[in-house]
Amino acid sequence: MELLINMVLLTLLAAITIGIIRVRNLFAVVVLAGAYSFLMASVMMVLDAVDVAMTEAAVGAGISTVLALGALHLTKTEEAAPRYSAILPLFVAVGTGAMLIYGTWGLPGFGLADTPMNTGVGLDYLNRNMAETGIPNVVTAVLASYRGFDTLGEVAVIFTAGIGVLLLLKRFQREG
Amino acid sequence: MTLIQDIIANYNYWITIFLMVAGLYIVVAKSNMIKTLLGLAVFQTSVYLLYLSPGKILGGTPPILDPNFTVYSNPLPHVLILTAIVVGVATLALGLALVVRVHEAYGTIEEDEIMDVVDRDDHAG
Amino acid sequence: MRLDTILRVVSKLFIPFIFIFGLYVQLHGDFGPGGGFQAGVILAAGVILYAIIYGLNAAERAVPRALVEFLVPLGVLIFAGVGLWGIASGGNYLEYNKLIHGDAIHGQHWGVFLVEIGVLVTVASTMIAIFYAFAGRGRP
Numbered sequence: 001m002e003l004l005i006n007m008v009l010l011t012l013l014a015a016i017t018i019g020i021i022r023v024r025n026l027f028a029v030v031v032l033a034g035a036y037s038f039l040m041a042s043v044m045m046v047l048d049a050v051d052v053a054m055t056e057a058a059v060g061a062g063i064s065t066v067l068a069l070g071a072l073h074l075t076k077t078e079e080a081a082p083r084y085s086a087i088l089p090l091f092v093a094v095g096t097g098a099m100l101i102y103g104t105w106g107l108p109g110f111g112l113a114d115t116p117m118n119t120g121v122g123l124d125y126l127n128r129n130m131a132e133t134g135i136p137n138v139v140t141a142v143l144a145s146y147r148g149f150d151t152l153g154e155v156a157v158i159f160t161a162g163i164g165v166l167l168l169l170k171r172f173q174r175e176g
Numbered sequence: 177m178t179l180i181q182d183i184i185a186n187y188n189y190w191i192t193i194f195l196m197v198a199g200l201y202i203v204v205a206k207s208n209m210i211k212t213l214l215g216l217a218v219f220q221t222s223v224y225l226l227y228l229s230p231g232k233i234l235g236g237t238p239p240i241l242d243p244n245f246t247v248y249s250n251p252l253p254h255v256l257i258l259t260a261i262v263v264g265v266a267t268l269a270l271g272l273a274l275v276v277r278v279h280e281a282y283g284t285i286e287e288d289e290i291m292d293v294v295d296r297d298d299h300a301g
Numbered sequence: 302m303r304l305d306t307i308l309r310v311v312s313k314l315f316i317p318f319i320f321i322f323g324l325y326v327q328l329h330g331d332f333g334p335g336g337g338f339q340a341g342v343i344l345a346a347g348v349i350l351y352a353i354i355y356g357l358n359a360a361e362r363a364v365p366r367a368l369v370e371f372l373v374p375l376g377v378l379i380f381a382g383v384g385l386w387g388i389a390s391g392g393n394y395l396e397y398n399k400l401i402h403g404d405a406i407h408g409q410h411w412g413v414f415l416v417e418i419g420v421l422v423t424v425a426s427t428m429i430a431i432f433y434a435f436a437g438r439g440r441p
Contacts, residue, residue, distance in 0.1 A: 002234065003184060010191040017198045017218060026210055033214050040221050047232045048239070048249035050334040052224070052257050054326070058342040059265045063428055064217070066349055067265075070435035071210060071272040075279040079208040080286045089205035097197035101190060109185030111234030113247070118233060122250035130241055134406040135331045135413060138239040138251040139258065143336060144413040144420075147255060148395040151416070152380050154259040155423050159377050161266035162427035166370070168273040169434040240333060262338045262424055269431045276438060 002046065003111075009043045024079040030068045037061040051139045188229035195222035207287040209275045213268060220264050227253040312354045319347035327421050331410070337417040341424025348425075349432050357436050369430045376423025383415045 016036045023029050037060025044053035108115040125142050135141040143151055195218055202215025231250035239251035275285055282290045327340030352360035384395040392399040397412025399405075 007184075007187050010187065014191055014194050017195055020214065020218065021198060021202055026208070029211065029214060033217065036218070036221070040224070043225070044228060047228045048236060049228050049231075049254045049257070050238045050240075051336065051339065052228065052254050052261065054334055054339045055258055055261045055342065056224075058339060058346055059261050060221075062346045063342055063349065063432075064265045064268055066353070067269050067272055067431065067435060068210065068214070070432070070439070071276055073439055074276045074435070075210065075285050079206070079211055080289070082205070083207070083288050086205050089201055092204060093197045093201040096200060097193055100193045100196070104186050104189040104193070107186075107189060108230065110188050110229065111232055113233045113236075115230060117230050118250050122231065122252040125251055126239060126241070126248055132405070133409040133413070135409065136241045137331055137333060137335075138241060138248070139254045139334075140330050140336045140413065140417070141409075142251055142255045143258065144416045145397060145409055148384070148412075148416060151259060151420065152377075152384070152395070154263055155377055155380055155420055157263050158266045158427050159373060159423055161263075161270045162373050162430050164270045165273045165431045165434050168270075168277055169438045171437065238334070258336075258338055262342065265342075266427060266431070269435075273431075273434070276435075 006043065006046045009039060009046065013039050013043065024081075025077065026072055026079055027069075027077045030065060030072065033068070034061045034065040037064070051137075188225065192222050192225040192229065195219075195225065209278065209285045209287065210272070213271045213275065216271075217264070217268060220260075224257045224260065227257050308354055312350055316347055316351055319350070320344060323347065327417065330417060331413065337420025338424055341421045342428060344421070344425045345428035345432070348429050352432065352436065357433070357440065361433070364429060366430075366433055369426045369433065372422050372426035373430055374423075376419045376421070376426065379419035379422060380416055383412055383419065387412070 013036065016032055016039065019032050020029055020036065023032065037056055040060065041053045041057040044050075044056055108117075112118070125138055125146065129135065129138050129141050133141045133145050135145075199215045199217075199219025199222060202218065203212055206212055206215065231253040233247060233249050236247040236249045237245045239248040239254065241248070278290065279285050282293050284290060284293075323340045323343035326335035326343060327337060330336035330340070348360060348364050351363065383397075386400060387396045388394055390399045395412075395416075397405075397408045400408035400411050
């Protein structure tokens with residue numbers, strides 16, 4: 001059942017992506033991107049990433065949709081017709097995809113517990129966490145405690161991006 | 177039977193690759209800047225899937241420890257992707273802000289038309 | 302959207318619950334899904350909803366622009382300050398074990414709690430500041 005829900009949601013995700021590529025009205029594209037984010041949040045839910053799903057639902061479907069609509073309001077909502085043929089980009093994309101798909105035969109299957117990834121540091125965090133931090137949500141413990149430096153860097157990146165947007169868009173009062 | 181097992185084992189990877197390639201195609205083929213940024217966002221979400229799919233363990237639960245459960249999915253990709261999403265929206269906002277400024281300067285958000293304006297200014301000056 | 306009665310009434314009902322849910326996600330993040338990043342974007346979404354329905358001026362009266370821009374660096378400073386507190390109490394930077402007189406579990410709880418507050422403040426205020434910047438640009 002888990003597998004079936006996972007596969008259906010992923011198929012819908014791929015269908016919406018085709019819509020995002022083909023539709024030329026940018027307003028429709030932004031709304032499709034919102035639907036894409038909600039579907040992505042559902043997929044993350046099925047993949048047991050509840051914290052990530054909550055963030056994606058609030059960020060992807062909420063805030064980034066609003067920001068993209070704001071940018072559309074300040075620019076224009078219709079994409080121009082393409083000037084060049086799409087053959088070369090399509091060739092590049094299909095070639096890259098074919099090579100990557102060839103690579104998937106070397107990867108471990110879906111949902112297995114004994115892969116190198118799932119027996120390594122992640123399992124270590126799960127085993128040590130309760131004794132060392134006493135916080136049941138391992139994601140919070142790893143985020144704020146074990147990988148605190150990492151998170152400090154991410155917060156600094158968010159801060160920097162915010163300052164950049166303010167510098168670009170804020171109307172500063174001219175003095176004199 | 178083994179074909180179906182192959183499909184189940186690799187379906188997440190294939191969709192991940194499809195989304196990644198779709199994002200790449202949008203970035204390369206489209207000249208509208210907002211469309212390009214949304215293509216980059218699709219590219220980015222495919223990376224989220226690439227991290228989260230192998231961390232799932234069938235029959236496991238979300239990594240919130242409870243005495244009633246023993247099998248949990250891998251928490252490490254969740255941590256990495258959680259921060260990546262919020263950083264992603266902050267950088268998307270930065271990109272959109274740049275697009276807004278480009279539109280104010282050139283009156284268009286199509287790369288081709290901007291290049292036309294730049295070429296004309298070069299010839300004029 | 303100032304004249305749409307249904308949107309105004311429904312959003313007025315919902316916005317307090319969005320904020321309560323945001324605080325729940327923040328403060329319950331140790332025991333259930335949640336934390337500073339999620340709570341930050343939920344609180345920001347609440348403010349953005351208010352601004353969309355009631356107008357930018359009303360939102361700026363409720364959450365002033367200057368306050369938001371003050372909070373953006375404050376969150377980073379709270380986070381970095383917890384790291385310095387770790388050094389001051391005899392550990393490494395961002396080590397929480399020694400924060401509370403060597404009680405490791407207690408120290409971890411305090412460290413994670415404060416760090417998540419810092420994340421919440423920066424994420425929420427950055428998102429609101431970005432929204433104000435985009436919305437204010439369109440104002441004549």
